[in-house]
Amino acid sequence: xxxxxxxxxxxCQDELYQPFKNVVMEPFFxxxxxxxxxxxxxxxxxxxxxxxxxxxxxxxxxLHFSSISYGMYIEILDLMVTSKxxxxxxxxxxKFIYDRNYEQKxxxxxxxxxxxxxxxxxxxxxxKPADKVALVLYRMGNYVYLIGFLFLLLVFCCLxxxxxxxxxxx
Numbered sequence: 329x330x331x332x333x334x335x336x337x338x339x340c341q342d343e344l345y346q347p348f349k350n351v352v353m354e355p356f357f358x359x360x361x362x363x364x365x366x367x368x369x370x371x372x373x374x375x376x377x378x379x380x381x382x383x384x385x386x387x388x389x390x391l392h393f394s395s396i397s398y399g400m401y402i403e404i405l406d407l408m409v410t411s412k413x414x415x416x417x418x419x420x421x422x423k424f425i426y427d428r429n430y431e432q433k434x435x436x437x438x439x440x441x442x443x444x445x446x447x448x449x450x451x452x453x454x455x456k457p458a459d460k461v462a463l464v465l466y467r468m469g470n471y472v473y474l475i476g477f478l479f480l481l482l483v484f485c486c487l488x489x490x491x492x493x494x495x496x497x498x
Contacts, residue, residue, distance in 0.1 A: 347414060351388045351425055358393040358400065365400050369407070376411045379426050388425040 356372045358365045372389055379387050391404055408415040408422060412430040416423040427433070465472055 347416070347425055348388065348423065351386060353388045353390045353423065356389060356391045358391065358396045358404070360395040360397070362397070362400070365396060369400070369403060372404075373407055376407060376413070376424060379424075380412050383426060383428065385426050385428060388423060391422045391424070393420065393422075 354375060356368045356375075358368055372391060375387075375389055378384070379389070393401070393404075396404075404422060405417075408424055411424065412427065414425050414427040468475075
């Protein structure tokens with residue numbers, strides 16, 4: 329997903345990347361009426377699925393919204409993220425086109441992540457634990473011992489001081 333200003337072409341070194349060139353964009357309007365917005369979202373979902381299934385590189389969607397609820401905006405973003413295509417988010421609209429290189433990009437991201445883990449392993453950098461308790465203990469470092477010592481001191485004081493007070497009173 330790309331967040332951009334209101335331009336349709338992007339500079340990539342010496343050439344311009346024009347993703348919307350020769351693409352027919354079908355507009356969908358969201359105006360804040362929940363029933364009409366829900367219908368527009370369902371039609372946009374069907375059209376997105378059609379574009380992805382047919383691998384149609386000449387069709388796209390543009391979702392215009394002026395005042396919609398936050399929940400509807402999240403549903404629109406969820407639809408765009410889960411679809412196999414390129415999504416461009418503008419200030420007042422979202423554009424979606426089919427991305428024929430989607431699987432290759434996902435594979436490249438996976439390979440890059442695996443390379444990064446292997447690189448960290450070879451250089452002696454440890455991965456942080458996935459377990460949340462272990463992650464907290466990892467971040468606390470040597471303070472874990474201090475907290476454990478203070479807890480034992482608290483237990484000792486509670487259990488030992490109480491019998492001493494009873495002997496002194498009686």
